[in-house]
Every structure is written in structure tokens, then in C-alpha cells.
Amino acid sequence: MTHCPACGEASEEFSLAAYQSQGAEPPPSSLPILDLSDVHEYPLLVCPTCDDHFHPQFYQQCAWCGHEFDDGKRVTVTPPMQAMSRREWWTIFALGAIAIGTLIWFAIVLRR
Numbered sequence: 001m002t003h004c005p006a007c008g009e010a011s012e013e014f015s016l017a018a019y020q021s022q023g024a025e026p027p028p029s030s031l032p033i034l035d036l037s038d039v040h041e042y043p044l045l046v047c048p049t050c051d052d053h054f055h056p057q058f059y060q061q062c063a064w065c066g067h068e069f070d071d072g073k074r075v076t077v078t079p080p081m082q083a084m085s086r087r088e089w090w091t092i093f094a095l096g097a098i099a100i101g102t103l104i105w106f107a108i109v110l111r112r
Contacts, residue, residue, distance in 0.1 A: 001063060002056035003073070004047035017044035017053045 003010040042056045060072035 002045070002058050004050060004052060005054055005057060006052040007047060007050040009047055009049040014045035014047060014056070017046045 001010060001012050002014065004014075044053050045056055046053055058069070058072045060069055060074050061067070062069070
């Protein structure tokens with residue numbers, strides 16, 4: 001599994017690019033997206049989402065079996081929910097009090 005460095009799309013189904021550079025002159029280093037520091041041993045792929053050409057960059061850990069490779073992109077997973085602060089608890093309390101107060105006011109007004 002690899003991912004597109006431009007848009008972040010992750011898939012196994014990227015198609016090969018129509019043009020493959022084989023010993024050709026490298027593009028100028030003034031291009032901001034290209035990283036020319038390492039040797040690209042993999043073919044160019046095309047992202048179907050953003051139509052960008054890229055060399056595959058693999059993840060460090062296998063998603064299926066959990067095997068750790070020596071190189072690859074490290075994925076960090078953020079916790080789904082953090083502890084709520086006092087300000088958030090006071091906001092929830094205030095909104096609940098306003099809702100209860102509104103219901104009581106409607107009950108009083110509609111009773112008359």
C-alpha cells in the first residue's frame with residue numbers, strides 16, 4: 001500500500017504513468033514538490049484523485065499483519081477524544097440551563 005504525497009490518497013490500485021524516465025536527465029531541482037535526494041528505484045505512478053505523478057512511498061508498518069519494515073513513512077494515530085476542559089463543561093452546563101429555562105418559560109406562557 002502506498003500513498004500520494006500531493007493529496008494523501010492511499011491505495012493499492014494506482015496505475016503506472018505513461019512516461020517512465022529510464023536514465024533520462026533529472027528534472028531541475030528548483031521544483032518545490034520533487035525530492036531528488038534519494039534514488040528512485042520504483043516506477044512512476046499516477047494518482048486518480050489529483051492526477052499527480054509520483055514514486056511510491058510505502059508505510060513503515062504493514063496494515064494487515066503489523067510487520068515493521070526498516071524504512072517507510074511512520075503513521076501516527078491521534079486519540080479520538082481528549083479530556084474536556086472546564087470551559088467546555090461550563091458551556092454544556094450553561095446551554096442545558098438555558099434549554100431548561102426556555103422549556104419552563106414556554107410551560108408557564110402556554111398554561112395561561
